Amino acid sequence: MRTGLPRQECAITVLGGPTAVIDMGGLRIVTDPTFDEAGPHGYLTKSAGPAVDENGVGPVDLVLVSHEAHPDNLDERGRAFASTAPLVLTGPLAARRLGSPAVGLSPWTVHSVPRADGGGDLTVLAVPAVHGPEDGERDADGNINCEVTGFVLSGHGLPTVYVSGDNASIRVVAEISRRVPDIDTAVLHAGAARVPAKFGGRPLSLNGRGAAAAAAVLGADTVVPAHYDGWAHFSEGLSEIELAFHEAGLTSLLRVTAHGTWVRLTR
Known part of the structure:
Protein backbone atom coordinates (compact mmCIF):
# COMPACT_ATOMS: atom_id res chain seq x y z
CA MET A 1 0.00 0.00 0.00
CA ARG A 2 1.32 3.43 -0.93
CA THR A 3 1.95 5.66 2.06
CA GLY A 4 1.10 9.13 0.79
CA LEU A 5 -0.22 11.29 -2.01
CA PRO A 6 1.59 14.60 -2.52
CA ARG A 7 -0.68 17.41 -3.69
CA GLN A 8 -0.91 17.95 -7.44
CA GLU A 9 -1.80 21.02 -9.46
CA CYS A 10 -4.51 19.31 -11.52
CA ALA A 11 -4.64 15.52 -11.55
CA ILE A 12 -6.62 12.43 -10.58
CA THR A 13 -5.76 9.03 -9.18
CA VAL A 14 -8.03 6.04 -8.66
CA LEU A 15 -7.37 4.15 -5.42
CA GLY A 16 -9.50 1.09 -6.19
CA GLY A 17 -13.23 0.44 -6.45
CA PRO A 18 -15.04 3.75 -7.00
CA THR A 19 -12.65 5.82 -4.90
CA ALA A 20 -10.65 8.55 -6.61
CA VAL A 21 -8.67 11.57 -5.46
CA ILE A 22 -8.92 14.69 -7.60
CA ASP A 23 -6.62 17.66 -7.01
CA MET A 24 -7.80 20.80 -8.79
CA GLY A 25 -8.13 24.48 -7.92
CA GLY A 26 -5.92 23.98 -4.88
CA LEU A 27 -8.50 21.57 -3.43
CA ARG A 28 -8.22 17.89 -2.62
CA ILE A 29 -11.46 16.08 -3.51
CA VAL A 30 -12.22 12.44 -2.71
CA THR A 31 -15.03 10.57 -4.45
CA ASP A 32 -16.97 7.68 -2.90
CA PRO A 33 -14.44 6.85 -0.16
CA THR A 34 -13.97 3.13 0.49
CA PHE A 35 -11.02 2.44 2.80
CA ASP A 36 -11.94 -0.88 4.43
CA GLU A 37 -9.69 -3.86 3.91
CA ALA A 38 -10.95 -6.90 2.00
CA GLY A 39 -13.78 -8.85 3.61
CA PRO A 40 -17.56 -9.34 3.72
CA HIS A 41 -19.97 -6.42 3.79
CA GLY A 42 -23.39 -7.99 4.16
CA TYR A 43 -24.44 -9.41 0.79
CA LEU A 44 -21.37 -7.87 -0.90
CA THR A 45 -17.73 -8.93 -0.61
CA LYS A 46 -14.75 -6.62 -0.88
CA SER A 47 -11.89 -8.41 -2.60
CA ALA A 48 -9.10 -5.84 -2.20
CA GLY A 49 -8.32 -2.82 -0.07
CA PRO A 50 -7.34 0.61 -1.45
CA ALA A 51 -3.95 1.44 -2.92
CA VAL A 52 -3.72 4.33 -0.44
CA ASP A 53 -5.52 4.44 2.89
CA GLU A 54 -7.21 7.44 4.48
CA ASN A 55 -4.04 8.46 6.30
CA GLY A 56 -2.14 8.49 3.02
CA VAL A 57 -4.79 10.68 1.41
CA GLY A 58 -4.22 13.29 4.10
CA PRO A 59 -6.34 16.40 4.69
CA VAL A 60 -9.26 16.66 2.28
CA ASP A 61 -11.32 19.71 1.31
CA LEU A 62 -14.36 18.06 -0.25
CA VAL A 63 -15.90 14.58 -0.40
CA LEU A 64 -18.34 13.60 -3.13
CA VAL A 65 -20.64 10.68 -2.30
CA SER A 66 -22.69 9.37 -5.21
CA HIS A 67 -24.78 7.29 -2.78
CA GLU A 68 -24.47 5.94 0.74
CA ALA A 69 -26.90 3.03 0.46
CA HIS A 70 -24.30 0.48 -0.70
CA PRO A 71 -20.99 -0.32 1.03
CA ASP A 72 -19.08 -0.60 -2.26
CA ASN A 73 -19.46 3.18 -2.55
CA LEU A 74 -19.23 4.15 1.11
CA ASP A 75 -17.87 1.55 3.50
CA GLU A 76 -17.28 1.87 7.25
CA ARG A 77 -13.90 3.57 7.13
CA GLY A 78 -15.12 5.66 4.20
CA ARG A 79 -18.02 6.91 6.32
CA ALA A 80 -15.67 7.82 9.15
CA PHE A 81 -13.40 9.62 6.70
CA ALA A 82 -16.29 11.58 5.17
CA SER A 83 -17.60 12.58 8.60
CA THR A 84 -14.35 14.46 9.34
CA ALA A 85 -14.29 16.36 6.02
CA PRO A 86 -15.17 20.06 5.92
CA LEU A 87 -17.88 19.36 3.33
CA VAL A 88 -19.62 16.35 1.81
CA LEU A 89 -21.80 16.79 -1.28
CA THR A 90 -24.33 14.08 -2.12
CA GLY A 91 -28.00 13.61 -2.96
CA PRO A 92 -30.77 15.01 -0.72
CA LEU A 93 -31.83 11.64 0.73
CA ALA A 94 -28.25 10.60 1.40
CA ALA A 95 -27.50 13.93 3.07
CA ARG A 96 -30.38 13.45 5.50
CA ARG A 97 -29.11 10.02 6.47
CA LEU A 98 -25.46 11.08 6.74
CA GLY A 99 -26.03 14.33 8.62
CA SER A 100 -23.42 17.07 8.99
CA PRO A 101 -21.20 17.90 7.12
CA ALA A 102 -23.25 16.48 4.22
CA VAL A 103 -25.16 18.85 1.94
CA GLY A 104 -27.80 17.43 -0.37
CA LEU A 105 -28.00 18.52 -4.00
CA SER A 106 -30.91 17.74 -6.27
CA PRO A 107 -30.09 17.07 -9.94
CA TRP A 108 -29.09 20.19 -11.89
CA THR A 109 -28.37 22.26 -8.79
CA VAL A 110 -25.02 23.87 -8.06
CA HIS A 111 -22.84 24.26 -4.99
CA SER A 112 -19.84 26.61 -5.09
CA VAL A 113 -16.68 25.85 -3.12
CA PRO A 114 -14.00 28.55 -2.65
CA ARG A 115 -10.77 27.47 -4.30
CA ALA A 116 -7.53 27.42 -2.34
CA ASP A 117 -5.51 28.65 -5.34
CA GLY A 118 -7.20 32.05 -5.45
CA GLY A 119 -8.97 31.32 -8.74
CA GLY A 120 -12.50 32.00 -7.51
CA ASP A 121 -14.89 29.11 -6.91
CA LEU A 122 -15.02 25.49 -7.88
CA THR A 123 -18.50 24.86 -9.23
CA VAL A 124 -20.03 21.48 -8.40
CA LEU A 125 -23.08 20.62 -10.49
CA ALA A 126 -25.16 17.65 -9.35
CA VAL A 127 -26.35 15.51 -12.25
CA PRO A 128 -28.71 12.52 -12.39
CA ALA A 129 -27.73 8.86 -12.43
CA VAL A 130 -29.70 5.63 -12.84
CA HIS A 131 -28.37 2.71 -10.79
CA GLY A 132 -29.72 -0.10 -12.95
CA PRO A 133 -31.65 -0.83 -16.16
CA GLU A 134 -33.97 1.89 -17.45
CA ASP A 135 -37.03 -0.34 -17.06
CA GLY A 136 -36.19 -1.34 -13.48
CA GLU A 137 -38.83 -0.97 -10.80
CA ARG A 138 -38.68 2.38 -9.04
CA ASP A 139 -38.81 2.80 -5.29
CA ALA A 140 -41.13 5.12 -3.35
CA ASP A 141 -38.82 8.06 -4.09
CA GLY A 142 -38.85 7.39 -7.83
CA ASN A 143 -35.33 5.94 -7.98
CA ILE A 144 -34.14 2.75 -9.63
CA ASN A 145 -32.31 0.76 -6.94
CA CYS A 146 -31.59 3.88 -4.85
CA GLU A 147 -30.84 7.59 -5.15
CA VAL A 148 -27.53 8.15 -6.96
CA THR A 149 -25.93 11.48 -7.84
CA GLY A 150 -23.23 12.27 -10.37
CA PHE A 151 -21.17 15.45 -10.37
CA VAL A 152 -19.61 17.88 -12.84
CA LEU A 153 -16.68 19.95 -11.52
CA SER A 154 -15.62 23.14 -13.25
CA GLY A 155 -14.06 26.55 -12.69
CA HIS A 156 -12.12 29.34 -14.36
CA GLY A 157 -8.97 27.93 -15.95
CA LEU A 158 -9.80 24.38 -14.86
CA PRO A 159 -10.83 21.35 -16.90
CA THR A 160 -14.46 20.28 -16.65
CA VAL A 161 -14.63 16.87 -14.98
CA TYR A 162 -17.67 14.57 -14.94
CA VAL A 163 -17.85 11.94 -12.19
CA SER A 164 -20.60 9.53 -13.15
CA GLY A 165 -21.37 7.73 -9.90
CA ASP A 166 -23.06 4.36 -10.37
CA ASN A 167 -24.96 5.26 -13.51
CA ALA A 168 -25.99 2.63 -16.07
CA SER A 169 -28.07 4.89 -18.34
CA ILE A 170 -26.78 6.19 -21.68
CA ARG A 171 -29.96 8.27 -21.87
CA VAL A 172 -28.81 10.13 -18.75
CA VAL A 173 -25.33 10.58 -20.22
CA ALA A 174 -26.88 12.11 -23.34
CA GLU A 175 -28.86 14.59 -21.24
CA ILE A 176 -25.72 15.57 -19.31
CA SER A 177 -23.84 16.06 -22.58
CA ARG A 178 -26.65 18.24 -23.91
CA ARG A 179 -26.62 20.48 -20.85
CA VAL A 180 -22.83 20.45 -20.31
CA PRO A 181 -21.36 20.22 -23.83
CA ASP A 182 -17.69 20.82 -22.96
CA ILE A 183 -16.64 17.98 -20.65
CA ASP A 184 -12.87 17.46 -20.75
CA THR A 185 -12.52 14.41 -18.50
CA ALA A 186 -15.05 11.70 -17.66
CA VAL A 187 -14.56 9.49 -14.60
CA LEU A 188 -16.82 6.56 -15.46
CA HIS A 189 -17.99 3.95 -12.95
CA ALA A 190 -17.92 0.74 -14.96
CA GLY A 191 -17.46 -2.89 -13.93
CA ALA A 192 -20.99 -4.03 -14.84
CA ALA A 193 -21.91 -4.56 -11.19
CA ARG A 194 -24.45 -7.37 -10.83
CA ASP A 229 -12.17 -3.90 -9.31
CA GLY A 230 -12.01 -4.46 -5.58
CA TRP A 231 -15.49 -5.99 -5.18
CA ALA A 232 -16.68 -9.48 -6.09
CA HIS A 233 -19.96 -8.35 -7.70
CA PHE A 234 -18.16 -6.38 -10.42
CA SER A 235 -18.59 -8.71 -13.40
CA GLU A 236 -16.17 -6.93 -15.77
CA GLY A 237 -12.63 -5.77 -15.17
CA LEU A 238 -10.15 -3.50 -16.87
CA SER A 239 -9.51 -5.92 -19.74
CA GLU A 240 -13.17 -5.80 -20.80
CA ILE A 241 -13.18 -1.99 -20.63
CA GLU A 242 -10.01 -1.76 -22.70
CA LEU A 243 -11.38 -4.21 -25.29
CA ALA A 244 -14.63 -2.25 -25.61
CA PHE A 245 -12.75 1.02 -26.17
CA HIS A 246 -10.47 -0.71 -28.69
CA GLU A 247 -13.42 -2.09 -30.64
CA ALA A 248 -15.06 1.35 -30.62
CA GLY A 249 -11.85 3.02 -31.83
CA LEU A 250 -11.61 5.07 -28.63
CA THR A 251 -8.51 3.63 -26.98
CA SER A 252 -6.74 6.99 -27.22
CA LEU A 253 -9.23 8.43 -24.70
CA LEU A 254 -8.44 5.96 -21.91
CA ARG A 255 -6.06 6.97 -19.15
CA VAL A 256 -5.24 4.00 -16.95
CA THR A 257 -2.42 3.97 -14.43
CA ALA A 258 -1.64 1.80 -11.43
CA HIS A 259 -3.94 2.65 -8.53
CA GLY A 260 -2.44 5.42 -6.46
CA THR A 261 -0.54 7.02 -9.36
CA TRP A 262 -1.61 10.24 -11.02
CA VAL A 263 -3.23 11.12 -14.34
CA ARG A 264 -2.71 14.75 -15.29
CA LEU A 265 -5.90 16.65 -16.16
CA THR A 266 -5.92 19.27 -18.91
CA ARG A 267 -8.45 21.45 -20.68
Whole structure:
Protein backbone atom coordinates (compact mmCIF):
# COMPACT_ATOMS: atom_id res chain seq x y z
CA MET A 1 0.00 0.00 0.00
CA ARG A 2 1.32 3.43 -0.93
CA THR A 3 1.95 5.66 2.06
CA GLY A 4 1.10 9.13 0.79
CA LEU A 5 -0.22 11.29 -2.01
CA PRO A 6 1.59 14.60 -2.52
CA ARG A 7 -0.68 17.41 -3.69
CA GLN A 8 -0.91 17.95 -7.44
CA GLU A 9 -1.80 21.02 -9.46
CA CYS A 10 -4.51 19.31 -11.52
CA ALA A 11 -4.64 15.52 -11.55
CA ILE A 12 -6.62 12.43 -10.58
CA THR A 13 -5.76 9.03 -9.18
CA VAL A 14 -8.03 6.04 -8.66
CA LEU A 15 -7.37 4.15 -5.42
CA GLY A 16 -9.50 1.09 -6.19
CA GLY A 17 -13.23 0.44 -6.45
CA PRO A 18 -15.04 3.75 -7.00
CA THR A 19 -12.65 5.82 -4.90
CA ALA A 20 -10.65 8.55 -6.61
CA VAL A 21 -8.67 11.57 -5.46
CA ILE A 22 -8.92 14.69 -7.60
CA ASP A 23 -6.62 17.66 -7.01
CA MET A 24 -7.80 20.80 -8.79
CA GLY A 25 -8.13 24.48 -7.92
CA GLY A 26 -5.92 23.98 -4.88
CA LEU A 27 -8.50 21.57 -3.43
CA ARG A 28 -8.22 17.89 -2.62
CA ILE A 29 -11.46 16.08 -3.51
CA VAL A 30 -12.22 12.44 -2.71
CA THR A 31 -15.03 10.57 -4.45
CA ASP A 32 -16.97 7.68 -2.90
CA PRO A 33 -14.44 6.85 -0.16
CA THR A 34 -13.97 3.13 0.49
CA PHE A 35 -11.02 2.44 2.80
CA ASP A 36 -11.94 -0.88 4.43
CA GLU A 37 -9.69 -3.86 3.91
CA ALA A 38 -10.95 -6.90 2.00
CA GLY A 39 -13.78 -8.85 3.61
CA PRO A 40 -17.56 -9.34 3.72
CA HIS A 41 -19.97 -6.42 3.79
CA GLY A 42 -23.39 -7.99 4.16
CA TYR A 43 -24.44 -9.41 0.79
CA LEU A 44 -21.37 -7.87 -0.90
CA THR A 45 -17.73 -8.93 -0.61
CA LYS A 46 -14.75 -6.62 -0.88
CA SER A 47 -11.89 -8.41 -2.60
CA ALA A 48 -9.10 -5.84 -2.20
CA GLY A 49 -8.32 -2.82 -0.07
CA PRO A 50 -7.34 0.61 -1.45
CA ALA A 51 -3.95 1.44 -2.92
CA VAL A 52 -3.72 4.33 -0.44
CA ASP A 53 -5.52 4.44 2.89
CA GLU A 54 -7.21 7.44 4.48
CA ASN A 55 -4.04 8.46 6.30
CA GLY A 56 -2.14 8.49 3.02
CA VAL A 57 -4.79 10.68 1.41
CA GLY A 58 -4.22 13.29 4.10
CA PRO A 59 -6.34 16.40 4.69
CA VAL A 60 -9.26 16.66 2.28
CA ASP A 61 -11.32 19.71 1.31
CA LEU A 62 -14.36 18.06 -0.25
CA VAL A 63 -15.90 14.58 -0.40
CA LEU A 64 -18.34 13.60 -3.13
CA VAL A 65 -20.64 10.68 -2.30
CA SER A 66 -22.69 9.37 -5.21
CA HIS A 67 -24.78 7.29 -2.78
CA GLU A 68 -24.47 5.94 0.74
CA ALA A 69 -26.90 3.03 0.46
CA HIS A 70 -24.30 0.48 -0.70
CA PRO A 71 -20.99 -0.32 1.03
CA ASP A 72 -19.08 -0.60 -2.26
CA ASN A 73 -19.46 3.18 -2.55
CA LEU A 74 -19.23 4.15 1.11
CA ASP A 75 -17.87 1.55 3.50
CA GLU A 76 -17.28 1.87 7.25
CA ARG A 77 -13.90 3.57 7.13
CA GLY A 78 -15.12 5.66 4.20
CA ARG A 79 -18.02 6.91 6.32
CA ALA A 80 -15.67 7.82 9.15
CA PHE A 81 -13.40 9.62 6.70
CA ALA A 82 -16.29 11.58 5.17
CA SER A 83 -17.60 12.58 8.60
CA THR A 84 -14.35 14.46 9.34
CA ALA A 85 -14.29 16.36 6.02
CA PRO A 86 -15.17 20.06 5.92
CA LEU A 87 -17.88 19.36 3.33
CA VAL A 88 -19.62 16.35 1.81
CA LEU A 89 -21.80 16.79 -1.28
CA THR A 90 -24.33 14.08 -2.12
CA GLY A 91 -28.00 13.61 -2.96
CA PRO A 92 -30.77 15.01 -0.72
CA LEU A 93 -31.83 11.64 0.73
CA ALA A 94 -28.25 10.60 1.40
CA ALA A 95 -27.50 13.93 3.07
CA ARG A 96 -30.38 13.45 5.50
CA ARG A 97 -29.11 10.02 6.47
CA LEU A 98 -25.46 11.08 6.74
CA GLY A 99 -26.03 14.33 8.62
CA SER A 100 -23.42 17.07 8.99
CA PRO A 101 -21.20 17.90 7.12
CA ALA A 102 -23.25 16.48 4.22
CA VAL A 103 -25.16 18.85 1.94
CA GLY A 104 -27.80 17.43 -0.37
CA LEU A 105 -28.00 18.52 -4.00
CA SER A 106 -30.91 17.74 -6.27
CA PRO A 107 -30.09 17.07 -9.94
CA TRP A 108 -29.09 20.19 -11.89
CA THR A 109 -28.37 22.26 -8.79
CA VAL A 110 -25.02 23.87 -8.06
CA HIS A 111 -22.84 24.26 -4.99
CA SER A 112 -19.84 26.61 -5.09
CA VAL A 113 -16.68 25.85 -3.12
CA PRO A 114 -14.00 28.55 -2.65
CA ARG A 115 -10.77 27.47 -4.30
CA ALA A 116 -7.53 27.42 -2.34
CA ASP A 117 -5.51 28.65 -5.34
CA GLY A 118 -7.20 32.05 -5.45
CA GLY A 119 -8.97 31.32 -8.74
CA GLY A 120 -12.50 32.00 -7.51
CA ASP A 121 -14.89 29.11 -6.91
CA LEU A 122 -15.02 25.49 -7.88
CA THR A 123 -18.50 24.86 -9.23
CA VAL A 124 -20.03 21.48 -8.40
CA LEU A 125 -23.08 20.62 -10.49
CA ALA A 126 -25.16 17.65 -9.35
CA VAL A 127 -26.35 15.51 -12.25
CA PRO A 128 -28.71 12.52 -12.39
CA ALA A 129 -27.73 8.86 -12.43
CA VAL A 130 -29.70 5.63 -12.84
CA HIS A 131 -28.37 2.71 -10.79
CA GLY A 132 -29.72 -0.10 -12.95
CA PRO A 133 -31.65 -0.83 -16.16
CA GLU A 134 -33.97 1.89 -17.45
CA ASP A 135 -37.03 -0.34 -17.06
CA GLY A 136 -36.19 -1.34 -13.48
CA GLU A 137 -38.83 -0.97 -10.80
CA ARG A 138 -38.68 2.38 -9.04
CA ASP A 139 -38.81 2.80 -5.29
CA ALA A 140 -41.13 5.12 -3.35
CA ASP A 141 -38.82 8.06 -4.09
CA GLY A 142 -38.85 7.39 -7.83
CA ASN A 143 -35.33 5.94 -7.98
CA ILE A 144 -34.14 2.75 -9.63
CA ASN A 145 -32.31 0.76 -6.94
CA CYS A 146 -31.59 3.88 -4.85
CA GLU A 147 -30.84 7.59 -5.15
CA VAL A 148 -27.53 8.15 -6.96
CA THR A 149 -25.93 11.48 -7.84
CA GLY A 150 -23.23 12.27 -10.37
CA PHE A 151 -21.17 15.45 -10.37
CA VAL A 152 -19.61 17.88 -12.84
CA LEU A 153 -16.68 19.95 -11.52
CA SER A 154 -15.62 23.14 -13.25
CA GLY A 155 -14.06 26.55 -12.69
CA HIS A 156 -12.12 29.34 -14.36
CA GLY A 157 -8.97 27.93 -15.95
CA LEU A 158 -9.80 24.38 -14.86
CA PRO A 159 -10.83 21.35 -16.90
CA THR A 160 -14.46 20.28 -16.65
CA VAL A 161 -14.63 16.87 -14.98
CA TYR A 162 -17.67 14.57 -14.94
CA VAL A 163 -17.85 11.94 -12.19
CA SER A 164 -20.60 9.53 -13.15
CA GLY A 165 -21.37 7.73 -9.90
CA ASP A 166 -23.06 4.36 -10.37
CA ASN A 167 -24.96 5.26 -13.51
CA ALA A 168 -25.99 2.63 -16.07
CA SER A 169 -28.07 4.89 -18.34
CA ILE A 170 -26.78 6.19 -21.68
CA ARG A 171 -29.96 8.27 -21.87
CA VAL A 172 -28.81 10.13 -18.75
CA VAL A 173 -25.33 10.58 -20.22
CA ALA A 174 -26.88 12.11 -23.34
CA GLU A 175 -28.86 14.59 -21.24
CA ILE A 176 -25.72 15.57 -19.31
CA SER A 177 -23.84 16.06 -22.58
CA ARG A 178 -26.65 18.24 -23.91
CA ARG A 179 -26.62 20.48 -20.85
CA VAL A 180 -22.83 20.45 -20.31
CA PRO A 181 -21.36 20.22 -23.83
CA ASP A 182 -17.69 20.82 -22.96
CA ILE A 183 -16.64 17.98 -20.65
CA ASP A 184 -12.87 17.46 -20.75
CA THR A 185 -12.52 14.41 -18.50
CA ALA A 186 -15.05 11.70 -17.66
CA VAL A 187 -14.56 9.49 -14.60
CA LEU A 188 -16.82 6.56 -15.46
CA HIS A 189 -17.99 3.95 -12.95
CA ALA A 190 -17.92 0.74 -14.96
CA GLY A 191 -17.46 -2.89 -13.93
CA ALA A 192 -20.99 -4.03 -14.84
CA ALA A 193 -21.91 -4.56 -11.19
CA ARG A 194 -24.45 -7.37 -10.83
CA VAL A 195 -26.46 -8.68 -7.90
CA PRO A 196 -28.56 -11.74 -8.85
CA ALA A 197 -31.54 -10.66 -6.76
CA LYS A 198 -31.76 -7.25 -8.44
CA PHE A 199 -33.29 -6.71 -11.89
CA GLY A 200 -32.67 -10.29 -12.97
CA GLY A 201 -28.93 -9.88 -12.54
CA ARG A 202 -28.70 -7.16 -15.17
CA PRO A 203 -25.89 -4.58 -14.79
CA LEU A 204 -26.28 -1.89 -12.15
CA SER A 205 -23.40 0.16 -13.59
CA LEU A 206 -21.87 0.60 -17.03
CA ASN A 207 -20.30 -2.37 -18.74
CA GLY A 208 -17.31 -1.84 -21.04
CA ARG A 209 -19.40 -1.17 -24.12
CA GLY A 210 -21.62 1.19 -22.17
CA ALA A 211 -18.58 3.09 -20.92
CA ALA A 212 -17.27 3.41 -24.49
CA ALA A 213 -20.69 4.62 -25.64
CA ALA A 214 -20.82 7.14 -22.79
CA ALA A 215 -17.37 8.44 -23.72
CA ALA A 216 -18.46 8.90 -27.33
CA VAL A 217 -21.66 10.70 -26.34
CA LEU A 218 -19.85 13.00 -23.92
CA GLY A 219 -17.10 13.88 -26.39
CA ALA A 220 -14.58 13.87 -23.55
CA ASP A 221 -10.88 14.02 -24.38
CA THR A 222 -9.93 11.86 -21.41
CA VAL A 223 -11.69 8.92 -19.77
CA VAL A 224 -10.58 7.58 -16.39
CA PRO A 225 -12.34 4.30 -15.56
CA ALA A 226 -13.19 3.42 -11.95
CA HIS A 227 -15.44 0.97 -10.07
CA TYR A 228 -14.18 -2.09 -11.98
CA ASP A 229 -12.17 -3.90 -9.31
CA GLY A 230 -12.01 -4.46 -5.58
CA TRP A 231 -15.49 -5.99 -5.18
CA ALA A 232 -16.68 -9.48 -6.09
CA HIS A 233 -19.96 -8.35 -7.70
CA PHE A 234 -18.16 -6.38 -10.42
CA SER A 235 -18.59 -8.71 -13.40
CA GLU A 236 -16.17 -6.93 -15.77
CA GLY A 237 -12.63 -5.77 -15.17
CA LEU A 238 -10.15 -3.50 -16.87
CA SER A 239 -9.51 -5.92 -19.74
CA GLU A 240 -13.17 -5.80 -20.80
CA ILE A 241 -13.18 -1.99 -20.63
CA GLU A 242 -10.01 -1.76 -22.70
CA LEU A 243 -11.38 -4.21 -25.29
CA ALA A 244 -14.63 -2.25 -25.61
CA PHE A 245 -12.75 1.02 -26.17
CA HIS A 246 -10.47 -0.71 -28.69
CA GLU A 247 -13.42 -2.09 -30.64
CA ALA A 248 -15.06 1.35 -30.62
CA GLY A 249 -11.85 3.02 -31.83
CA LEU A 250 -11.61 5.07 -28.63
CA THR A 251 -8.51 3.63 -26.98
CA SER A 252 -6.74 6.99 -27.22
CA LEU A 253 -9.23 8.43 -24.70
CA LEU A 254 -8.44 5.96 -21.91
CA ARG A 255 -6.06 6.97 -19.15
CA VAL A 256 -5.24 4.00 -16.95
CA THR A 257 -2.42 3.97 -14.43
CA ALA A 258 -1.64 1.80 -11.43
CA HIS A 259 -3.94 2.65 -8.53
CA GLY A 260 -2.44 5.42 -6.46
CA THR A 261 -0.54 7.02 -9.36
CA TRP A 262 -1.61 10.24 -11.02
CA VAL A 263 -3.23 11.12 -14.34
CA ARG A 264 -2.71 14.75 -15.29
CA LEU A 265 -5.90 16.65 -16.16
CA THR A 266 -5.92 19.27 -18.91
CA ARG A 267 -8.45 21.45 -20.68
